[in-house]
Amino acid sequence: MTNPMQMPEYQCHKRVRALKIKRIDYGYRDADKGNPSWVCEIVPEDDNYPAIEVSAEYVKKHNPQAGGYYVVYENGYTSFSPADVFESGYTPCRDN
16 A cells, blocks of 8 residues: 655755765784784775774664765764765855
């Protein structure tokens, strides 16, 4: 059964911080010490910013991809957004 009634529309007005992703590096830290730990780093396109280490849980939940955006909301929540979705919903703030 389909519902012919349209759901309400919403417009996004959140302020976020975000960096476009150049690549994602996976590896192990301390492998030479016999106690390796899995590491994932998001490398921003803008070389002025360092790589951002993210957890395995972040990768599993958000499946970040090169070309998309690493996003941080005002409350500190981190996420991933595909480029087309992010760029159609956000524009740079004038006070940057």
